[in-house]
Amino acid sequence: MQLKQAVERAYERFVEHEVPSPRLNAEQLVLFVLGREHAYLYAHPEHEFAADEVARYEEIVAQRERGCPTQYITGHQEFWGLDLLVSPAVLIPRPETEHVVETVLDLVLDSYKENPRNIRIVDVGTGSGCIALALSSEMPKAEIHGCDISDEALEMARINAARLALGQRVLFRKSDLLGIYGDMKFDFVVSNPPYVGEDEADKVQRQVKEYEPKVAVFSGKQGMDIYRRLIPQVKEALNSGGWFVTEIGFSTEAQVKDLLKGWVEVRTTADLQGIPRVVAARKA
Ligand SMILES: C[S@@+](CC[C@H](N)C(=O)[O-])C[C@H]1O[C@@H](n2cnc3c(N)ncnc32)[C@H](O)[C@@H]1O
Incomplete structure (x- = not known):
């Protein structure tokens, strides 16, 4: 042949x-x-x-x-120009998630340009480490943390950090949401949490449903369980004036914004298809 x-x-x-x-x-x-x-x-x-x-x-x-995704066969996916290793233990980083990185970088330029070295960021549900590593590649002086509930995902994130020579800059830890960080305060909490509802499972592509980790995709019946737990924790963990930047699902914008009542400067960014994709909100 x-x-x-x-x-x-x-x-x-x-x-x-x-x-x-x-x-x-x-x-x-x-x-x-x-x-x-x-x-x-x-x-x-x-x-x-x-x-x-x-x-x-x-x-x-x-x-x-x-139905096995090409990326799980080749073991690679590019994100923010970085070559990341992926396995069935982690969600395959999506191009839309680069809008989370873009949003953070824009906000850093707006709010912290005088003192970028002191910024402390945590990426909750880091998976392959894509968001944390992309941010670290752009902001060498920022203190960046990444956490995940999955040991296998953390192993992959650490391997990616080492391959990209970012292992000294990003600290990955096992945590249920922000639990491990105790009283530590952050300037940014960023996340692409699981947000698909179990009730919507039949609308999800077969390769996602059958091959990607369920803990990375599904979040209760309507997709809101993680946001409901995460947002109050984020409010505690942010410095005043700090930002929460999160990816959202196709139909969850209104519900996520509902949970952000009392926050200021709540804004949504759409992806290239015009679909609302990232919500950012500032702690007063
Ligand atoms: C949608 S994936 C995002 C992965 C990666 N950040 C990305 O954008 O490709 C969600 C991640 O959250 C993690 N996760 C789910 N529940 C969690 C929890 N309670 N605490 C911490 N991480 C969690 C999953 O293991 C998964 O890696």
Whole structure:
């Protein structure tokens, strides 16, 4: 089998199995089997697969057909220009979540430009560490913490920090929400918490439901359980004038804002599709 045939066959199988972006997936996975970059596809379409490459190809295409996300097969996902390792222990970082990072950076510029070195930030439910690591890559002087309830996720976050040479700058700890931090005060609490309702499980993509960790996706019947516990804790943990920045679900903006009564400068940022995606609120 030649490279171009391998891509065509994978493409056809992905179309048949309704895999999203079938051509992109076919190309990415075939190149992953060969350990090659994208340009190889055009430079060597006639590359003849060795027997072990054919076997690996069959295994990987079958995995993807069954719904396993490409990122769990390749073990990588880019976020904020950083190459992150991912496994089924962590949510695959989504491009929309970069709006959380953007929002924090904008607020830092607005509110803290005189003294950025003293900013202390915590990322609650850090997963792969994507938000904490992106912020650390942009703000070398900030003190950044990340926490998660999952030991496996924390292990992945620490591996990512070490690979990106950010291991000395971000401190990852196991915690149920902000529990471990006691009286410590923060200038920013940021989070992309689980926010899908168990009642909405049938609307969730199959690959999310079957492959991504449930603790990373679901939050009670209507998706609000974590916000309900987290927001009062955040209010306690923030310095006055500090910011809470959180990703929100498709239909949770009004309910999250309800929980932020008494906060000031509550604002929403939409993603590139115009969907409300990030809520920021300041503690008076
Ligand atoms: C939606 S994922 C976000 C992961 C990562 N921050 C991102 O944006 O890709 C939510 C994360 O919150 C963690 N989590 C769920 N419940 C938690 C809790 N009670 N305390 C701390 N972390 C929790 C999950 O393990 C998961 O890693």
